[in-house]
Amino acid sequence: IKNVIHKIVHVVSGDSILEPLCFPEQHEPSPCPGLDCPSSAPLACLFCPESVPSHQKDALLKHLLLQHKLVIADVKLIADLSQYLLYWKGRFLEQPVEDFCSVMKTNSTGPVEKQENYYLLCDVLPEDRVLRENLQQKRLEEVLEQQQKEREDTTFHRPCMFCNDEFTGNRSGLLNHMAREHSFGIGLPDNIVYCNQFLDTLQNKLDSLQCLYCEKTFRDKITLKDHMRKKSHRRINSNNRVYDRFYVINYLELGKTWEEVQSEDDRELVEDGDDDWSDWQAHPVSAVCLFCEHQSETMDQIYTHMKDVHGFDLHKLRLELNLHFYQQVKLVNFIRRQIHQSRCYGCDEKFESRQDVLQHIGTAGHVMNLPDMSTWNQPQYYFPTYENDALLCTLSDSDEDEAGANMSHSDGVPVIAEDLSNLRAIKQSSVLNQLLKHRGACS
Numbered sequence: 001i002k003n004v005i006h007k008i009v010h011v012v013s014g015d016s017i018l019e020p021l022c023f024p025e026q027h028e029p030s031p032c033p034g035l036d037c038p039s040s041a042p043l044a045c046l047f048c049p050e051s052v053p054s055h056q057k058d059a060l061l062k063h064l065l066l067q068h069k070l071v072i073a074d075v076k077l078i079a080d081l082s083q084y085l086l087y088w089k090g091r092f093l094e095q096p097v098e099d100f101c102s103v104m105k106t107n108s109t110g111p112v113e114k115q116e117n118y119y120l121l122c123d124v125l126p127e128d129r130v131l132r133e134n135l136q137q138k139r140l141e142e143v144l145e146q147q148q149k150e151r152e153d154t155t156f157h158r159p160c161m162f163c164n165d166e167f168t169g170n171r172s173g174l175l176n177h178m179a180r181e182h183s184f185g186i187g188l189p190d191n192i193v194y195c196n197q198f199l200d201t202l203q204n205k206l207d208s209l210q211c212l213y214c215e216k217t218f219r220d221k222i223t224l225k226d227h228m229r230k231k232s233h234r235r236i237n238s239n240n241r242v243y244d245r246f247y248v249i250n251y252l253e254l255g256k257t258w259e260e261v262q263s264e265d266d267r268e269l270v271e272d273g274d275d276d277w278s279d280w281q282a283h284p285v286s287a288v289c290l291f292c293e294h295q296s297e298t299m300d301q302i303y304t305h306m307k308d309v310h311g312f313d314l315h316k317l318r319l320e321l322n323l324h325f326y327q328q329v330k331l332v333n334f335i336r337r338q339i340h341q342s343r344c345y346g347c348d349e350k351f352e353s354r355q356d357v358l359q360h361i362g363t364a365g366h367v368m369n370l371p372d373m374s375t376w377n378q379p380q381y382y383f384p385t386y387e388n389d390a391l392l393c394t395l396s397d398s399d400e401d402e403a404g405a406n407m408s409h410s411d412g413v414p415v416i417a418e419d420l421s422n423l424r425a426i427k428q429s430s431v432l433n434q435l436l437k438h439r440g441a442c443s
Helices: 054-068 081-094 126-152 171-182 195-207 221-230 241-246 258-263 299-310 314-321 325-340 354-363 390-394 423-428 431-442
Strands: 010-012 015-017 070-072 102-106 116-121 156-159 166-169
Touching: 054 070, 054 081, 081 126, 156 171, 166 171, 171 195, 195 241, 299 314, 299 390, 314 325, 325 354, 325 390
Parallel strands: 070 116
Antiparallel strands: 010 015, 102 116, 156 166
């Protein structure tokens, strides 16, 4: 399901988190957060009269979660949250929420009185997807209309940020001057929107004695000017997402930054000759230990670390409990969550800090002491505690290292291997390859 996991709610022992956690070393900025333009329209609750100002979006999301058990997936990708909420508020008045939302029951194997239904509103629902696309299209049209107004505006008046020259008429005069005379480029004028706000943002940084590229602060303007000249820092920091809303390219495709759009190549390439993947190198996985901040670039190393340092043997537990892949996923997410809450997963005792619970787990011998399977084999643990948890990607459903693996794990379903005896012939005779070559010949 597209982007659903990133907004699922975790509810365990009263602990509610609007988004999954993220290991700091691997955290990446969410797509285009700088596109959230200020708006005066309030954000209305979907079920009750509650509403909040637009800048208190997190407060409304928390209210929806705690009071109404509802989560909206990928909120940051909604172009106009106020209109989105108003639309669904009207729809929920017409039909029950279950008609539109995915339902997740927590503590499904526990007592009925402890079970709760949580609702997920996401673009898996065609109506929701169409709404998001329409809002995005409307936002793009507004941005293009604003850009056209700025391109045709002849009342522009502004001094250069680097000298005393003033420019009137059209904004392109100032932008071209800064690029030509001061080697300061922010892109072609035709790619920029909300130009005055953009220049105000840059001017405020300079007034605060901050370098526009490395964003370090200096003691006076002369030192800042010398730094930007000597270090060739007369450009903006492209990694600063604040600038994203000033470039039209960031509005073209929902959820994609300008780097992603620019790096795409839509040309159809005809396969020619041999495919040589021998120089392909995968990025290291950087898996993180379940108990401490130790990271390893191979899974063997992280498993060895957890076994030698913490006495935790995940392979042994998998074999003893006969865990299939999804049960292992839930177990890992359960342990991650308990450790995050400073709670022993073996006896459920709560501690003041992470260090205290780790010390208790070691001294009490609870490292390999799992609670009853019904405690952690719950649907909410399908969803990762840490969204970039590489450990989840390496879990196995069978013991491939042991000869004569138990066939009962496959439920008696025969597996027929793909015939790769003549891979080159298969690739050369493929229908797609022939179509592409025919198209190339016709052109």
